[in-house]
Amino acid sequence: MLKAFIKNHKKLFVCAVVVLVIAALFGMDIIISKTYTLKLESISEEVVYADNKIPVTVQISLTQFGKPIAGHSLYAVAEGGGRMKANRVMTDENGIAEFIYVPYTANRFMPAAPVTIKVIDESNSLVFEVNATVSVTLELVEKEDA
Amino acid sequence: MKRTKLLSLLLALLLVFGLAACGNTEDPGTGDKDEQITLYVDLHALRPSLSSTPTAENPDVVLATKHIIKAFEEENPNIKVKVDRTKDVTGNAESCSQWLINKINNGDCPAIVFTWGTQFQDRNYYVDLEPYLNEPNEYVEGNTKWSDLFHSYVWKDPNVMDANGKLVSVPVLLSPGTQTAYYYNKSLYANKTLPTNWETLISTSREFNEEGKVGFAPWDNLTKVTLDSWQFKFSIGPSFVGGQMDSLDYNNDGVVTTYEQLRGVKEGKYNPEDHAYAREVFKQARRFFTTGGNNRGPLVNNWTNPMSNEFTQGRVAIIEDGTWSIQKMESNIDMEFEYGMMSPVLIDQATSQYAMKEISFVKGTEIKHEVNVSYNIMKSAVEGKPEVLEAAVKFLKFLTTPDSIETIASENASYIPATVESEYSTLLDSWLNQQFPVVPQGKWPLGFVTEYNDKIDRLFQQWFQGKIEDDEFYADVNEFQQQGADAVIASMGIDTNGWAI
Numbered sequence: 001m002l003k004a005f006i007k008n009h010k011k012l013f014v015c016a017v018v019v020l021v022i023a024a025l026f027g028m029d030i031i032i033s034k035t036y037t038l039k040l041e042s043i044s045e046e047v048v049y050a051d052n053k054i055p056v057t058v059q060i061s062l063t064q065f066g067k068p069i070a071g072h073s074l075y076a077v078a079e080g081g082g083r084m085k086a087n088r089v090m091t092d093e094n095g096i097a098e099f100i101y102v103p104y105t106a107n108r109f110m111p112a113a114p115v116t117i118k119v120i121d122e123s124n125s126l127v128f129e130v131n132a133t134v135s136v137t138l139e140l141v142e143k144e145d146a
Numbered sequence: 147m148k149r150t151k152l153l154s155l156l157l158a159l160l161l162v163f164g165l166a167a168c169g170n171t172e173d174p175g176t177g178d179k180d181e182q183i184t185l186y187v188d189l190h191a192l193r194p195s196l197s198s199t200p201t202a203e204n205p206d207v208v209l210a211t212k213h214i215i216k217a218f219e220e221e222n223p224n225i226k227v228k229v230d231r232t233k234d235v236t237g238n239a240e241s242c243s244q245w246l247i248n249k250i251n252n253g254d255c256p257a258i259v260f261t262w263g264t265q266f267q268d269r270n271y272y273v274d275l276e277p278y279l280n281e282p283n284e285y286v287e288g289n290t291k292w293s294d295l296f297h298s299y300v301w302k303d304p305n306v307m308d309a310n311g312k313l314v315s316v317p318v319l320l321s322p323g324t325q326t327a328y329y330y331n332k333s334l335y336a337n338k339t340l341p342t343n344w345e346t347l348i349s350t351s352r353e354f355n356e357e358g359k360v361g362f363a364p365w366d367n368l369t370k371v372t373l374d375s376w377q378f379k380f381s382i383g384p385s386f387v388g389g390q391m392d393s394l395d396y397n398n399d400g401v402v403t404t405y406e407q408l409r410g411v412k413e414g415k416y417n418p419e420d421h422a423y424a425r426e427v428f429k430q431a432r433r434f435f436t437t438g439g440n441n442r443g444p445l446v447n448n449w450t451n452p453m454s455n456e457f458t459q460g461r462v463a464i465i466e467d468g469t470w471s472i473q474k475m476e477s478n479i480d481m482e483f484e485y486g487m488m489s490p491v492l493i494d495q496a497t498s499q500y501a502m503k504e505i506s507f508v509k510g511t512e513i514k515h516e517v518n519v520s521y522n523i524m525k526s527a528v529e530g531k532p533e534v535l536e537a538a539v540k541f542l543k544f545l546t547t548p549d550s551i552e553t554i555a556s557e558n559a560s561y562i563p564a565t566v567e568s569e570y571s572t573l574l575d576s577w578l579n580q581q582f583p584v585v586p587q588g589k590w591p592l593g594f595v596t597e598y599n600d601k602i603d604r605l606f607q608q609w610f611q612g613k614i615e616d617d618e619f620y621a622d623v624n625e626f627q628q629q630g631a632d633a634v635i636a637s638m639g640i641d642t643n644g645w646a647i
Contacts, residue, residue: 052556053572073479077200083559085573086476087205102573104556107549109213120202 029130036124037063038074038134041096050106050140055085058099058136060119068095072123080115088122103140112140181224185537186527188230190260192318192519192554210557211545218544221285225537230256239265240596246271250526257527257538263305263315263520264404268595268637272314273523273535275542279313283543292543295565297515302401304589305517309404310638315522316542318551319561320515322469322574323582324489326365326376329475330464331457333483334359340486343505344381344430344493348437351463360462366452371435373592373606374599376466376490378431380585385493386427388502388586390415395588402588408640411591411631412647418620423500425620427590430493432610457481466490470560472573489582502586510578514587515562521545591627598630 044057074097085100106112120131194212249255279293341347351361418424457465493501528535552568559571593599609619
């Protein structure tokens with residue numbers, strides 16, 4: 001009966017198989033991404049000033065099953081203002097990537113406010129881009145307030 | 147019945163008073179003070195992004211101008227700023243020209259536009275801003291003259307001052323030291339001295355070429371033999387202007403303006419038929435494209451742009467790119483070597499007796515930075531509309547307060563603020579702490595307008611290919627330069643009294 005069904009609906013069957021394969025690959029990339037952990041290791045400044053002359057170093061670690069992963073490309077963007085010196089950094093032998101964030105200088109247009117550094121692992125996927133991610137929120141403080 | 151009449155009378159009175167009251171407060175058409183003005187602006191690369199969230203595909207969102215526009219509208223509730231989104235901001239001057247022509251013909255040209263400052267000065271597009279620049283900027287406490295907020299040297303920049311000496315654009319951002327930079331491979335240069343002038347650039351590049359590397363790669367967009375190259379603009383032209391400064395700088399103020407270029411052309415000072423120094427300019431331009439050997443390209447073995455991948459792979463000693471590419475270089479994780487940056491070299495008398503005598507160097511922070519981003523007010527958008535002109539001037543004043551420009555420069559970290567009291571991004575510190583050659587303030591003129599620039603460029607290509615002889619080339623260059631200068635003089639009504647023509 002199944003054979004007869006397949007014979008009568010050949011195209012539908014091929015489509016279904018393709019969809020299933022894609023879904024399986026996508027699911028596999030989701031599972032793989034879950035095995036990687038991105039974590040904030042350190043922030044160079046105790047207080048992050050909204051001052052573009054005082055950059056901040058943010059260290060992010062990448063591990064898989066607790067082991068540091070070297071040679072992965074991590075990509076970071078700053079949401080809410082300021083810039084990354086480099087958006088893309090490679091993890092070292094300790095699984096650490098060091099990003100430099102240059103804050104904006106607070107003024108009447110952009111008062112000091114929280115900024116989120118979003119980091120993704122660009123290298124953890126096989127077929128689809130399913131990235132391990134981490135977000136770090138920096139509470140920017142106006143220099144005068146401090 | 148009596149009660150109904152009374153009620154009707156009361157309702158009628160209420161209606162009349164009610165309407166009158168509404169009219170006084172809400173009708174945008176009544177009274178000059180409350181008149182609602184829509185101000186169309188083209189901010190080009192500073193156009194606010196539609197999304198405020200940066201992504202891996204689009205990490206550079208523009209938020210600064212969005213905040214500035216919001217604050218401006220709050221302070222000026224009768225002005226609504228509408229940002230034009232129809233222009234291709236990645237396009238060149240030619241596409242911008244077409245966009246402007248269409249906008250003007252359709253009657254919807256933005257009042258404020260970006261046109262590389264004075265690019266279309268011969269078309270009489272721009273409002274003379276000098277009277278407004280002499281007024282106080284009311285958005286800056288204590289300011290008595292708007293122009294005082296800026297570095298004083300910007301007012302002589304050819305991107306701001308037109309051939310008639312009118313100030314037709316207001317600067318916002320300046321190029322940091324130079325517009326372009328040489329990015330070099332530190333490993334390849336470990337045992338070699340970095341070039342300090344044109345001659346050492348050529349000799350060192352030849353050495354690399356002989357070793358199977360690429361000595362020098364121009365920026366990726368230079369894909370043909372042309373005078374429209376960064377070498378002509380930033381190295382060759384200024385170096386020979388510097389060598390002839392005594393003759394070309396009529397008022398001896400150290401800057402060769404467009405007006406002085408026109409006068410110089412009309413008086414024959416740039417004529418390659420008559421002057422060996424003018425011939426040398428074109429010879430060096432040709433030399434740049436032949437030094438690789440067998441006419442294969444500028445200082446490289448096999449010139450096939452783009453070369454940036456070759457640079458990443460460690461095969462190129464120097465690649466030229468914009469100073470705006472620092473972040474791109476920093477983010478290039480495929481480079482397995484450290485890179486350094488230096489400013490483009492100049493030509494001195496080691497190359498030609500007609501070039502500048504010697505090259506002096508200063509720290510990048512002491513340089514007169516060239517205007518990079520500036521805005522014009524378009525006559526076609528404000529003529530007969532004094533309220534729109536007033537709104538446009540107000541917006542430009544607000545956009546160029548030290549606070550506004552610092553916010554913009556903080557986001558566009560590869561540029562210097564045009565205002566004195568604004569700080570540049572710390573990301574430029576190491577670049578600006580280097581020594582920069584002092585570039586003579588003047589460019590070598592070609593055809594002045596697109597038509598004659600193109601004609602001279604085609605001539606150059608024919609000359610390069612050996613299709614025309616030197617004499618013919620020099621004569622035709624002069625002919626087209628004269629025609630280009632005449633076109634600008636006529637369209638701008640430039641007074642040529644006192645010129646030796």
